Amino acid sequence: MHNLSTPQPLNLSTPQPLNLSTPQPLNLLNPSTPQPSSTLINPPIMIKTSNLHKLFTTDEVETTALNGVSIEIQPGEFVAMMGPSGCGKSTLLNILGLLDNPTEGEYHFFGTEVGKMNERNRANLRKGNIGFVFQSFNLIDELTVYENVELPLLYLKTPASERKKLVEAQLDRMNIMHRRNHFPQQLSGGQQQRVAIARAVVANPKVILADEPTGNLDSTNGLEVMNLLTQLNQGGTTIVMVTHSPHDAGFAHRIINLFDGKVVTENFHV
């Protein structure tokens, strides 16, 4: 059993109400100008991977999806990950999001080694700490807009009155309140992605992982999603976004380029 209280305690309890004007306590960095960690006193490294490998074995075919990835991401950063199809971007994002384990290597999330955690502990850690946004929205068709956004809070056992407040605040913020009783299939792609972002942030996660969040959107809706992600980042939420779009990557502070399962370059925007 992993001891989540050391060295950096992770908040697995009911999240605090959203207050995007106040940075997270761990957000020691100014999001607009990421600084090297050496300028901070005992900075909690949010994400630190060391020599991650991921091997998929299916029908006697072995695929090395990750081939030694070592990266660090600090609280408050907005990082884009780019690279050709099949280079391992989604695989890396899934491991960072505790949806999957690496085959080899270490992953420290706020100082706790999580790379070998079992699914149950990973699921507990995901709740309230990590929000996901996917290219295909991944909303639950049988649930209304309101119920989709409420779901993470139900998992966290947030009391009903607080749930209502948090869900309504997000629906309002994403300008989707008027669709609260609609089902996902009744919405446009842009509206569905706004609901998905509301769901990703409703539990006030430390990090949002977005896998090609504008991939299925036209440029107007894509820009709206990028503006929403930027606003969240300016409010203190760390964002790691996979994208094929240089335009979207331009919203990030740093671009990590992957090729054949390895990091090939990292560029900081000044």
Ligand SMILES: Nc1ncnc2c1ncn2[C@@H]1O[C@H](COP(=O)(O)OP(=O)(O)OP(=O)(O)O)[C@@H](O)[C@H]1O
């Ligand atoms: N569950 C799996 N089983 C077997 N192979 C997999 C699995 N998931 C990914 N792969 C393989 O791992 C490699 C990396 O896949 P990944 O989905 O991470 O690429 P990607 O960079 O996200 O590509 P894209 O830009 O097309 O989304 C690919 O060769 C892929 O076929």
Ligand SMILES: [Mg+2]
């Ligand atoms: Mg992918």
